Amino acid sequence: MTTPAARPRSIRQSDVARLAGVSQSAVSRVISGDAARIPDETRRRIHEAIAELGYVPNPVARNLRGSRTQLLGVHTFEPLFPNAREGFYVEFLLGIEQRAEETGHDLVLFSSTGDGAGGRRIYRDETNRLRIADGSVLLGVSPDRDELAKLWREGYPFIHIGRRDVPGADIPCIIPDYRAAASEIVGRLHELGHRDLVYLRDSIDVEPYEDRRAGYAEAVTRLGIADASPGYREGRAGVPDEVVDALADGLCTAAVVESERVAAELRTRLTERGVDIPGDVSVAVLEDTSAGDVRWDDLRIPRQEIGRIAVDRLIEMVDDPDAARESTFVACEVVAGATVARVKEERG
Missing domain, CATH: 3.40.50.2300 (Response regulator)
Known part of the structure; x- marks a missing residue:
């Protein structure tokens, strides 16, 4: 009895981006025709990579992208705004805001899902409140790990700033080293x-x-x-x-x-x-x-840089639902x- 040959993996936008040496969001914009702000040289490299790899856009994924809201969520597990301007999370939020604006996205801050004990929850009545956004950046010292695992199993695009270990879920994080x-x-x-x-x-x-x-x-x-x-x-x-x-x-x-x-x-x-x-x-x-x-x-900790990287990684996930969701380490300065x-x- 012969063993069936392994099915070859289809070429993804991430493969095109890697070969062209550009971000996945740039590849997505070129493919979708929204490339007005993409330099000519970058577009040329992307088209050459597409031809070399034989990449064919997934029409289902493109339809999904066509229904995007261009909204990115920011969910915090603890209240932020009562803190002073120099609070720990402010620089992260500045980086997130800057990069979202540069990439043509609006931000939604999720702040009304309190659990009654000073923390905040993602789900209310078993409903994922984050779904009004295409994907979300999560911040906070004390997340509900069961909720993170549930969010990961649903396949909703999100990234957590800071390393968080969640049993049974390899959640993507931006991690200060x-x-x-x-x-x-x-x-x-x-x-x-x-x-x-x-x-x-x-x-x-x-x-x-x-x-x-x-x-x-x-x-x-x-x-x-x-x-x-x-x-x-x-x-x-x-x-x-x-x-x-x-x-x-x-x-x-x-x-x-x-x-x-x-x-x-x-x-x-x-x-x-x-x-x-x-x-x-x-x-x-x-x-x-x-x-x-x-x-x-x-x-x-390069907090603004981390906020910007978080947005880029999140957009890559939204652009390609099949892309690997990996964590990224960012060097700290001594x-x-x-x-x-x-x-x-x-x-x-």
Whole structure:
């Protein structure tokens, strides 16, 4: 008995985009005849790629695209607008708004689906409220993972800003690469002569903090750095007395801290012991502290860029319902401040 030959995969718009070196949304616009803002050279490359691959547009998909609203949704799992202008999500929203305008889309903000407990839900009476938009960008620290799984199973186009693990659903995310940034910060401390570190955790346990911890652990192991702190070995949060003692007594020369809040507490405790930052101890923070009063050495998340990328990825999903829905990592910038210096005994 012979085994039937595998059916060849049809050529997709994503294949054309990859060969032409352009975005999938540009391919879609050229195919649909809406290419007024596409440069001639880009259109030429797209047509050449179509001819080379033998791409034939799917009439069903084109009909679906013809019924599009040109609306993109933004759903937030927590209220945003009561926060100050410098709130964490504002820069993401600015990037989303800019890119939506550039691509000819309007935005719909979903804010009336409260669950009565301070959070927000996607479904009401088993109905997906997001469906009035062609697709949606989701933001928030505490999403309902069951709802994300349901949304994924329905095939509705969406992308989540920030890594979120959902059992049984490989949801597409735009992910700040905290792991690589944390590893880079440890590497910089190592270059400055620091060999004995402590790690101070916040009390938050979500994927972005898991990524920071994984990046730190990888670098500590790779570089042979010593760290016996309870934040690293035991997962204890806060600023333990034994950590303050180790830094004040010179047993450890640097601290890597997950949040500005914990870093501020550490600074207060060390100041009370007469310990200077960075004169005696170096401290780096694994989040953006640019809005604060202290120039911590830290990392910066390209939030506007992430918002723009989220819109582009979402449009690609809407343009090609069969396209792979993959996550995208975006590099964070490690920024030198005024709280890290060469290890004390090596200073000239």
